[in-house]
Amino acid sequence: MDGMESAGSTRQIVTARDSGLVACTRCSLVWPADKQRCARCGSALSSRDMASMARVWAWLAIGVICYIPANLFPMLITSTLFSKSQSTIVGGAIDLIHHGAVGVAIIIIVASVLIPIGKFVAVAYLALSLNHHVKMSAHGRHKLYEYVEFIGRWSMIDVFVVAILSSLVQLSSVAAINPGPAAITFALSVIFTMLAAQSFDPRLIWDAEEDSHT
């Protein structure tokens, strides 16, 4: 058997659930539907994790809540000989533009504003699309889910920037940079939205598509 049989997209896809089986999402082996735990890798098995949607919404909600103070409070507190200034996430990016570092300002805006907000919207959209009719195909939504999973971690950039600056720029009274309270709420927001995306069971996207065909 060489396995090169051309199985075109015209053929109906058979899922593990259709066949009375349950698949391990960690190591991809399948088991009889009533099995509780994968005997190969030990992961808990569940054909469709229905409780996952409650977890998705819960993590997403705290993620959004943490994101609000993250934008209102200062991220960095800079003190030099003559002045002391505070900057928020967006304020810091605007400062960078004033200094001519437009490229870096764009990185910060993308990583700290566009990605987190895009992620909130995308996860909520994916969750709602399971029960409501949406225009985007299952393929499109699956791609969206992959992007969310891949890109969400990169929001941590600004937290690391604050960490580096705070440890590096400690020159007694001449110049010192310290972290502001937004650093912690922003980091929490990123972590919670990562957990929201990880809780989502992408198999549910495809189930909804199948149901609408039959």
Next chain:
Amino acid sequence: MEKRGTCGVQDADASEVYREGELIACPQCDALYRVVPLAHGERAQCVRCGTVLISTRNRAFVRVIALAITVVILMIAATIFPFLSVSVAGLTNSSSVLDAALAFAGGPMFGLSLAVAALIVAIPILRAALVIYVLTPMAFGRAPWPGAIPAFRFSEALRPWSMAEIFVIGVAVALVKVADLARIGFGPAFWFFAALVVVIVLKDGYMNRWTVWKALDQQDRS
């Protein structure tokens, strides 16, 4: 790319008799497949959603182990040596990777310090150590060491939380921010860390998860 997704796995019929170890399902969309032998260099993708199910690009555990050992060594070196330094008006301060991780250590931000230290130092090094532990006996044809299965599962679960590569971009942004405030010097750890990111990416790229699970499975049963 006509054959995309069709090599290595075949669509399984619903009537297929269930045989342990022969059927796998796509973790992303639950499409069911039967595993068939793959030639070296082939990979099997899910026909429906495109997720890579099996990749045989490299079966050599030895290469992954070598890269994982490199990760451990580089990470230790990167935390010991000075990372960056700044100087303003005759005053100089240098900071290591650990200093950066522990920048929040004072007061209410202590938890954030621990989290940053975990994301950029502890989790990457732990993942490398787990991989060495899981693969080393199998590379020499021995039975896996006790706990290899939960160790590999844990290493896989930690994958999204290993953020060394994101830290490097953070460093680049930070350097631009201080560029007109102070003079910056690069310590050896800066270059170790840059190399580290490349090695981590290679290690994860060469790691064939399905092969590892299969090897753990077989060793366990025999």
